[in-house]
Amino acid sequence: MIHIKSTVFIALLFLSSIPAQSQDINSVLQRVKEKLEKINKYEAVGTLKTSIAYLKIPVAKVTVLFRKPNELSITSKNGVTFIPKGVRAISLQNILSNEYTIIDGGKETVNNKTLRVVRLLPTSQENNIVLSTLYINETDYVVEKSSTTTKEEGTYEMKMEYGKYKKYGLPDKLVFTFNAKDYKIPKGLTLDFDNATSKNQKMDKNSMNKGKAEIQFDNYTIN
Amino acid sequence: MRSLLAIELFKISKRPRTFISFAAISAIVLIFQFAFKADGENYMNLMLQGVNDSFQLNKVNALNGYFMCYIILNTLLVQVPILVALVAGDAISGEANMGTLRLLLSKPVYRHEILWAKFLASIAYTLVLLVWMALFSLGLSVLIFGSGDMLVFRVAGEVSQIMQISSDDILWRYLAAFGYAAIALTVIVSLAIFFSLFAENSIGPIIITICIVLVFTIVSNMNIPIIDIHVKPYLFTSYLVGWKGFFYIATTPEGVPIKGSIEDLRSIKNSVLILLAHIGVLQTLTWYFFKRKDILS
Numbered sequence: 171m172i173h174i175k176s177t178v179f180i181a182l183l184f185l186s187s188i189p190a191q192s193q194d195i196n197s198v199l200q201r202v203k204e205k206l207e208k209i210n211k212y213e214a215v216g217t218l219k220t221s222i223a224y225l226k227i228p229v230a231k232v233t234v235l236f237r238k239p240n241e242l243s244i245t246s247k248n249g250v251t252f253i254p255k256g257v258r259a260i261s262l263q264n265i266l267s268n269e270y271t272i273i274d275g276g277k278e279t280v281n282n283k284t285l286r287v288v289r290l291l292p293t294s295q296e297n298n299i300v301l302s303t304l305y306i307n308e309t310d311y312v313v314e315k316s317s318t319t320t321k322e323e324g325t326y327e328m329k330m331e332y333g334k335y336k337k338y339g340l341p342d343k344l345v346f347t348f349n350a351k352d353y354k355i356p357k358g359l360t361l362d363f364d365n366a367t368s369k370n371q372k373m374d375k376n377s378m379n380k381g382k383a384e385i386q387f388d389n390y391t392i393n
Numbered sequence: 394m395r396s397l398l399a400i401e402l403f404k405i406s407k408r409p410r411t412f413i414s415f416a417a418i419s420a421i422v423l424i425f426q427f428a429f430k431a432d433g434e435n436y437m438n439l440m441l442q443g444v445n446d447s448f449q450l451n452k453v454n455a456l457n458g459y460f461m462c463y464i465i466l467n468t469l470l471v472q473v474p475i476l477v478a479l480v481a482g483d484a485i486s487g488e489a490n491m492g493t494l495r496l497l498l499s500k501p502v503y504r505h506e507i508l509w510a511k512f513l514a515s516i517a518y519t520l521v522l523l524v525w526m527a528l529f530s531l532g533l534s535v536l537i538f539g540s541g542d543m544l545v546f547r548v549a550g551e552v553s554q555i556m557q558i559s560s561d562d563i564l565w566r567y568l569a570a571f572g573y574a575a576i577a578l579t580v581i582v583s584l585a586i587f588f589s590l591f592a593e594n595s596i597g598p599i600i601i602t603i604c605i606v607l608v609f610t611i612v613s614n615m616n617i618p619i620i621d622i623h624v625k626p627y628l629f630t631s632y633l634v635g636w637k638g639f640f641y642i643a644t645t646p647e648g649v650p651i652k653g654s655i656e657d658l659r660s661i662k663n664s665v666l667i668l669l670a671h672i673g674v675l676q677t678l679t680w681y682f683f684k685r686k687d688i689l690s
Contacts, residue, residue: 355546
């Protein structure tokens, strides 16, 4: 009898814990969303550093413009700015504006911080995003890290560092890693003739396609 | 010596063929500028084709005068040796053809002074040609297309690269590149004058010089390992394009270009030394044979 009672108690405890846990992650995510929804538009000035093996480009001064619901543009005044395509597609506002199923991923320690992990599965089949994993700081309700898998462009990772704009959920620094396609141009097109004293270069194909973009925001003008 | 040089410069300026080169360069540059003004965006898109898949490009005057000049020089600096040979190949053989060589060498001046005057006059012509080229390909292009950061597309071995040089870091590179081109073209001048020594009319030395430049250039551009290792280092044409090294900017380990830097300065120095050695050897040989040249027949 005692055995049955304890089994029922444990079962009830387990069942009651599911909605409580789900509610909890929902409210955490809701707090994050509320923070981001306070922003109707912002303009940020910063620097963009794009690193990939085949690009040798200087750090660009960029202006980032955001307008609700998920309009994001990055512009620069001179030269050519190489903005990884995924930056726009996987911005937090864009991810959170979709309809999705929430899966609680528990807690994980990232850079000595315990973060709440939430996995978002978009409900629409047409969405390019297959899965997004957000690592949320439960103290400040900001996303510190995210990983997004898309149908066509592979997996993107973002790391955010927050400072004076933490209350708006806007990072001071954003590091974005991505996979890029090969870049190959025919020699005839560049009219590039080898100099006999320069050595031909070889490159590891894996490192060739791994890219990283860092945006350091200096100043935000919000709403 | 000065009066000899002045006479040689006067002779060059009076030959119609001298101005063919200026007309040819002007025509090529203008055609390029017209073509790129009309449809340059397509060329730029073609070069950036693979990048478009992964990056959203925000282009602000990428097709500017600096980029245009680089494209033009890529094409022109392969052809200019031919134009230089037109004048330098005529230096001594032209005199022989007109029957003035005997008269000239029987004057109370040293033979080496005459040779130096001809050599310096041909170099002066080459320098004026380069200045003309710079004015047209760089000056005019900047006027037409404006200025801005410059994109350099490069294929080195298996690797394709895109480099971006800030607009305030470009002009010195062009200055250095034109300086390098002057040294490279002096090799052609020396070669043409050397062949000019043995001919009775200028067609022969001009054709021989052009043929050597063409054949060597073709071999220099073959991508066959055995030729890369055993042949290319011994062809002067492999070093003619070394000017491009000034546009291959060094980077930090993270791939950010370092202003004012060159990726492989040693390679450029080597190329300059090899070209100077060619000039030295050809000049010595020319002087040796010119001193012993029989002008009685």
